[in-house]
Amino acid sequence: MHLKLCFHCNFVISYDTNIYLIINKRIKYMCCYGCKEITKFIIDSKLGNYYIYREKSVINVDKFKYSSYEIYDQNNIINKFVTINANGLCDVTISINGIVCSACIWLIERHIKNICGIYEIFINFSTSKAQITFDLSIIKLSEILKEIRKIGYNAYPYIFKIKETLDQIEYKNELKKLIIAGIGSMQIMMLSFALYIYDMDDIGISYWLFIRLFNFIIATLLIIFTSGKFIINAYKSLKLKTLTLDTIVSLSILIIYFFSMYNFFNKNDEVYFDSVCMFIFFLLISRFLEMRIRHFCTKLIYGLQKLIPNIVTIIKFSNFSIIKKVKKNIDDVFIDDILLVKMGEIIPLDGFILNDNCVIDESMLTGESVPVYKKKKDFVMGGCVNLSNILILKISSTSKNSFVTIIIQILEKMSSIKPKIIRITNKISNYFILFVLILVFFADIYWFFTDYTYILNVTIAMLTIACPCALALAVPIAITCSTNKLAKNGFLIIKEHVLETLLNITDIVFDKTGTLTVNYFLLKETKILANYTVNHVFNLAYSLEILSNHPISKIFIYNLILKKNKIYNISNYKEYINCGIEGIINNKKYRIGKLDFVKEFCSIDNKFDDYKLKDELCIFLVNEFEIIAIFYLINPLRYESFKIINELRSLNLNLHILTGDPSNSTNKIAKNLEILYFFKNASIQDKLIYIKKLQKKNLQVMMVGDGINDILAFKISQIAVAMGEGTDLAKISADVTLLNNNLLLLPDAIKISIKTNKIIKQNIVWAIFYNLIGLIISFFGFIEPYFSVFIMFFSSLLVVLNSLRLLKK
Numbered sequence: 001m002h003l004k005l006c007f008h009c010n011f012v013i014s015y016d017t018n019i020y021l022i023i024n025k026r027i028k029y030m031c032c033y034g035c036k037e038i039t040k041f042i043i044d045s046k047l048g049n050y051y052i053y054r055e056k057s058v059i060n061v062d063k064f065k066y067s068s069y070e071i072y073d074q075n076n077i078i079n080k081f082v083t084i085n086a087n088g089l090c091d092v093t094i095s096i097n098g099i100v101c102s103a104c105i106w107l108i109e110r111h112i113k114n115i116c117g118i119y120e121i122f123i124n125f126s127t128s129k130a131q132i133t134f135d136l137s138i139i140k141l142s143e144i145l146k147e148i149r150k151i152g153y154n155a156y157p158y159i160f161k162i163k164e165t166l167d168q169i170e171y172k173n174e175l176k177k178l179i180i181a182g183i184g185s186m187q188i189m190m191l192s193f194a195l196y197i198y199d200m201d202d203i204g205i206s207y208w209l210f211i212r213l214f215n216f217i218i219a220t221l222l223i224i225f226t227s228g229k230f231i232i233n234a235y236k237s238l239k240l241k242t243l244t245l246d247t248i249v250s251l252s253i254l255i256i257y258f259f260s261m262y263n264f265f266n267k268n269d270e271v272y273f274d275s276v277c278m279f280i281f282f283l284l285i286s287r288f289l290e291m292r293i294r295h296f297c298t299k300l301i302y303g304l305q306k307l308i309p310n311i312v313t314i315i316k317f318s319n320f321s322i323i324k325k326v327k328k329n330i331d332d333v334f335i336d337d338i339l340l341v342k343m344g345e346i347i348p349l350d351g352f353i354l355n356d357n358c359v360i361d362e363s364m365l366t367g368e369s370v371p372v373y374k375k376k377k378d379f380v381m382g383g384c385v386n387l388s389n390i391l392i393l394k395i396s397s398t399s400k401n402s403f404v405t406i407i408i409q410i411l412e413k414m415s416s417i418k419p420k421i422i423r424i425t426n427k428i429s430n431y432f433i434l435f436v437l438i439l440v441f442f443a444d445i446y447w448f449f450t451d452y453t454y455i456l457n458v459t460i461a462m463l464t465i466a467c468p469c470a471l472a473l474a475v476p477i478a479i480t481c482s483t484n485k486l487a488k489n490g491f492l493i494i495k496e497h498v499l500e501t502l503l504n505i506t507d508i509v510f511d512k513t514g515t516l517t518v519n520y521f522l523l524k525e526t527k528i529l530a531n532y533t534v535n536h537v538f539n540l541a542y543s544l545e546i547l548s549n550h551p552i553s554k555i556f557i558y559n560l561i562l563k564k565n566k567i568y569n570i571s572n573y574k575e576y577i578n579c580g581i582e583g584i585i586n587n588k589k590y591r592i593g594k595l596d597f598v599k600e601f602c603s604i605d606n607k608f609d610d611y612k613l614k615d616e617l618c619i620f621l622v623n624e625f626e627i628i629a630i631f632y633l634i635n636p637l638r639y640e641s642f643k644i645i646n647e648l649r650s651l652n653l654n655l656h657i658l659t660g661d662p663s664n665s666t667n668k669i670a671k672n673l674e675i676l677y678f679f680k681n682a683s684i685q686d687k688l689i690y691i692k693k694l695q696k697k698n699l700q701v702m703m704v705g706d707g708i709n710d711i712l713a714f715k716i717s718q719i720a721v722a723m724g725e726g727t728d729l730a731k732i733s734a735d736v737t738l739l740n741n742n743l744l745l746l747p748d749a750i751k752i753s754i755k756t757n758k759i760i761k762q763n764i765v766w767a768i769f770y771n772l773i774g775l776i777i778s779f780f781g782f783i784e785p786y787f788s789v790f791i792m793f794f795s796s797l798l799v800v801l802n803s804l805r806l807l808k809k
Helices: 033-044 058-066 069-073 102-113 141-150 160-197 205-226 228-239 245-265 273-307 403-415 420-450 452-465 469-473 476-489 498-504 512-516 534-545 553-563 595-599 605-611 641-650 665-673 684-696 708-716 728-733 745-779 785-807
Strands: 003-005 012-014 020-023 026-029 090-097 118-124 129-134 154-157 311-318 321-329 338-342 351-353 358-361 372-374 390-395 491-493 507-510 522-528 571-576 580-585 588-593 617-623 627-634 654-658 677-679 701-705 719-723 736-738
Touching (some): 020 033, 129 141, 160 273, 205 228, 205 273, 273 452, 476 745, 476 785, 498 745, 522 534, 534 553, 534 580, 534 588, 588 595, 641 654, 641 745, 654 684, 684 701, 745 785
Parallel strands (some): 507 654, 701 719, 719 736
16 A cells, blocks of 8 residues: 655555645645644744754754744743742743753843743753743743753743654754764774874875875764854853853864864874874763753653643533534633543543443552552543443543543653752852863973974863763752652652751651541441431431531441432532531531540530540540431551551651540551551641641651641641541642552652662762763873873763662562
8 A cells, every 4th residue: 555654753554544724725634633633733823934944953943943043922822831830920831952061051041030030940951941930911931941041042832742753853954963963984094094104205295195184074064064053152141241062062073173184284294183083082972961861751651641642522512412523622621611532542631420320540659559449530640541331521621630640740740859968969060160260271281391293182181071061960860760750659859858858857747537547437336325316317427418528428328329318509618628517408507527626616615525436436426415326437457557666666767646536446556567656636736736746846746647636746846747548638648648648659759769869869979970080181191182082981871870760679
């Protein structure tokens, strides 16, 4: 069968493919709806020149990307990139081309932070992306992009599909440069070999001049076509009175080249065109591998987004029958749209189930391999796999605000964080280049009086070895690997201080209900004390509990489903956190909750103590005149609780239980788990005071909980960890969310943070001392210029390989 290429991605497609767009009055075929939609977006955004320049040089691609920044200020376009945060400010993720060292990051951040309207900027070296918080009423997105462009870096709003395509273009162009440099270097070295072996008299002056002329032409062409970017970036940084990695590289290339050119035209023996070509070739190998590492880190963070389908099926139905199906781009789906997901497909967006019960695979998000059973009206997250026949969802969030997008944004921010150790390395990098230039100056003076013929070799070798690539990679690569490994397992870090703070934690305080125990209660016994039927008692209890998210409410919901109880209309509903619920049903006021809560409401308080049991949690249902019923509940421990406690104890951590449960079950659980410190019947304020007392003893506290009554304790704890099945308010207030509710991730996270810290220190020590030793050796002339590039590359490679150990199981 005849084959053709996709207009967007150049993927081979069959002749009978009928997915196409009409562009410039011509039909352009696509391999899939994803390519069609991204092509449509590029054309609609007036960025069609992208397809003209994509096969040409990077310089031409840059012209397309930055010819019209104002296009990003149009409402229909800016809404695709910018999100509004809780403070009413705008957040945007921007891809930046041209970042090669930590000095580049320092330069961009320093310049952008000083602009009015910019509140925050985080740059991730390992992915070359920046997260910027700004005030749209003060500064436009186009103005931010222009400011970055002014200092020599190309920036554009991040879109995964476009970024993936541009990465492919970057890969092709860098590979072309590498091949050209490799072929040119081989040719020039082959001819230069004759100059090393024979004198001018041996090979004849005409051949001698021809070889030198050929070498000069090849070296000139290589510098123009493969090194122009280094020199241009160096010039721009010098205009801004800043030294970057490109400054050192360009200085090395130009010194060798102009020195050799001077000797060439004056017919002197010393020419190093071969050296400059080999230098460029090895430098491009280093940059090419660094580029591949950046692309790998990008895929590591954004790999999940790639799995989300771009085209979704939106349906309209009436009387439970589908009357219309429409294919839409995921970005064009709105809240309350009805989505159809077939068996085996990935759920693209968050939503609530409208049809019958189903089974969902959440392993891509939580790391939990066991499928989860979901029923009608349950919430499901985008990124999960539908294992049922057909799933119908009511969309609850757009693609820009979906759970997957939020996770990716968090991971990106976590990979861009700057703990104390990286702030120190950035300062070292900023002054390191200046220190090297001064050291080179003194080396040149030394060799001028010792043997001036070594000056050039020593200068080039020292400048090359001093490139702080490894120092720039030391921290970002390690943090990217560790945060992604934790997130893949279900330990989602939300606040940037977590990895660093985990090292110093001394005490872990657990909430009991829903944390150490499962997130549900079992009804052991019901005692009805008033003249009410069983159904009426459960109807009252359910009607009061239906609006609550507390785990206790699930008992009555379950009984309602089994026994088909009725729901009474309720007025003056009020929930008292960690106490109970009050409401009026049929003109009577009722309360359901803990003993102290109902005692103050019911007039016969002398009767309550007669019905209490030792170990079970007692929930009382009362009106103003009598005790209606008592529910005796038990809350089983999680199966992994014993293993968790033992592992945490092996890390020399002090463990506490802090619970609002007044029953003696807390004593029993603390005894079984051998936890010495516990506090039961704790209110919100009690939990706050308890944490403060620990902190006054200079202890570093991690609080683990799941409910609204844990929020104040979360606020003051060094690290707050929320269970994934906890309340939304608890998860918003937390620093970490356990997506799969697996507490075994706590000791794992502490161990990974220790290992990450160790690897970061190893990387930094290696990068600094490796460079210093290389500088000392090259100072005395023991390293050839072209070999110094290999040394620089080997240093960066070891740092990357050392960091990748964090991804091992």
